[in-house]
Amino acid sequence: MVFYELVLSTKHSTHFQALSAMMKQISHKVVENGGIVRSIQNHGIRQFPHRVQAKNPDLITGQRYFEKGRYISIYYDSNPTTRAQVDRILSMNDQVLRKTHLKARSKLDWINTKRMDKNPYVQQVLNMDQGTMASKLESGSS
Structure with a gap:
């Protein structure tokens, strides 16, 4: 098992229900494949360091460029195959602007x-x- 940290940035206009459904879907995928979700942290809405372009325009506002978004961190243990499946889930979600997987390390x-x-x-x-x-x-x- 590898300890991963997933950092997401989503559109600031995303509803809470959609975010919680996405977190549940990711958590279920990790647990189904024998992993452990250690923590999910919502860092709130913050300014991006630069303007971020979404793959598709937002359905509600029609906006394609975003200057602020919601940051979320997920810490979990899993195998690399599960990590690839989580990446696939996130790439299909149009609310996710950026995603970064890191191997978290201890001292x-x-x-x-x-x-x-x-x-x-x-x-x-x-x-x-x-x-x-x-x-x-x-x-x-x-």
């Missing part, structure tokens, strides 16, 4: 793991893991 990902025997941080974490496993085994046997 431990930045530690050099090529030579684990030379890295004291990795050794410390491994010793801590062995200590907790030993304490679990001792408490389980008594």
Whole structure:
């Protein structure tokens, strides 16, 4: 499983029901394929750094260029196949202006793991893991 961060920018005129339906559809797709949705965050309506052009004109206003939009972040764990399916769902939705998938990383990902025997941080974490496993085994046997 890979930990992904999906950052969406949608049209500012999108209704709440349409946004929640899109989030439910994405969440169901991730969970159906064995993934976990960690969090969905709505960052609100903000100005774009530059004017953004939509694929199709808006049905309500007829507007094709947008200067502000709604930002949404979704954090989830899944396999790369599910990520491609989520991308397909978003590309078919006309309310989505931009989408970006990122592999989110933790602080431990930045530690050099090529030579684990030379890295004291990795050794410390491994010793801590062995200590907790030993304490679990001792408490389980008594």
